[in-house]
Amino acid sequence: MGMLRVLSRSGDDQFTWNRVAVEVGDPEALAAVREAERIFEEQRAHGATAVRLAPGRPAERIERFDPEAEQIVMVPRVVGG
Amino acid sequence: MKDIFPYSIMLLIALVFAARMVLLLADWPSVSSRVWPWLRTRSWWPVAADHAAETLLRSTLSPEDYRRLTANAYLEIASPTRAGRTYRIPRGPGQVLVVEGGRVTERLCLQPTESLPEADVILMHKLLIEADEATYLETANHFPRSVWR
Numbered sequence: 001m002g003m004l005r006v007l008s009r010s011g012d013d014q015f016t017w018n019r020v021a022v023e024v025g026d027p028e029a030l031a032a033v034r035e036a037e038r039i040f041e042e043q044r045a046h047g048a049t050a051v052r053l054a055p056g057r058p059a060e061r062i063e064r065f066d067p068e069a070e071q072i073v074m075v076p077r078v079v080g081g
Numbered sequence: 082m083k084d085i086f087p088y089s090i091m092l093l094i095a096l097v098f099a100a101r102m103v104l105l106l107a108d109w110p111s112v113s114s115r116v117w118p119w120l121r122t123r124s125w126w127p128v129a130a131d132h133a134a135e136t137l138l139r140s141t142l143s144p145e146d147y148r149r150l151t152a153n154a155y156l157e158i159a160s161p162t163r164a165g166r167t168y169r170i171p172r173g174p175g176q177v178l179v180v181e182g183g184r185v186t187e188r189l190c191l192q193p194t195e196s197l198p199e200a201d202v203i204l205m206h207k208l209l210i211e212a213d214e215a216t217y218l219e220t221a222n223h224f225p226r227s228v229w230r
Contacts, residue, residue: 009198011134047194059211
């Protein structure tokens with residue numbers, strides 16, 4: 001499963017999609033990916049930073065939505081305090 | 082009725098005293114950094130946002146890092162680009178300390194534009210430092226180290 005997590009005041013909002021089903025073109029899975037991508041872009045437009053997480057690998061900043069990512073965390077816009 | 086009245090008063094005083102002691106203890110940093118996170122990871126914890134954030138933080142950190150965080154009330158992240166530098170992220174309010182060669186060299190202040198649960202703020206600092214340290218440093222306000230540290 002792929003997962004998009006958006007850090008928010010409610011903890012984190014999660015959006016998932018089936019990566020295997022996406023590869024075989026399952027319409028439901030493709031719709032889930034499109035929705036996750038829409039949220040990704042919406043958050044980016046608000047200044048959020050997207051970070052891709054994978055087991056055993058350091059966190060990596062990404063600029064484009066990656067449907068093959070295991071987990072993407074959207075960190076809301078930050079400012080100097 | 083007359084007989085139990087003094088005992089009721091004594092019981093009430095004892096309960097108030099015990100509650101006050103529990104609250105005092107819970108405010109002690111070394112206790113609060115262990116107790117509150119543990120409570121937040123329980124499924125019955127009433128604040129869903131805190132529960133979700135603490136669970137996410139726990140699943141993202143290695144067991145050793147999470148144990149250190151609960152023991153020390155801060156999380157240390159090694160700089161991905163500068164050898165010998167670590168960032169000390171506090172649990173709860175406070176600035177991120179930059180530690181080099183065992184000494185605090187400066188303090189950083191950076192905050193999200195929207196309110197986040199405490200555990201999410203720790204995760205936010207960790208992810209931003211690891212994924213894009215240069216932008217993190219560029220965005221944060223830098224303060225000189227405190228004279229007493």
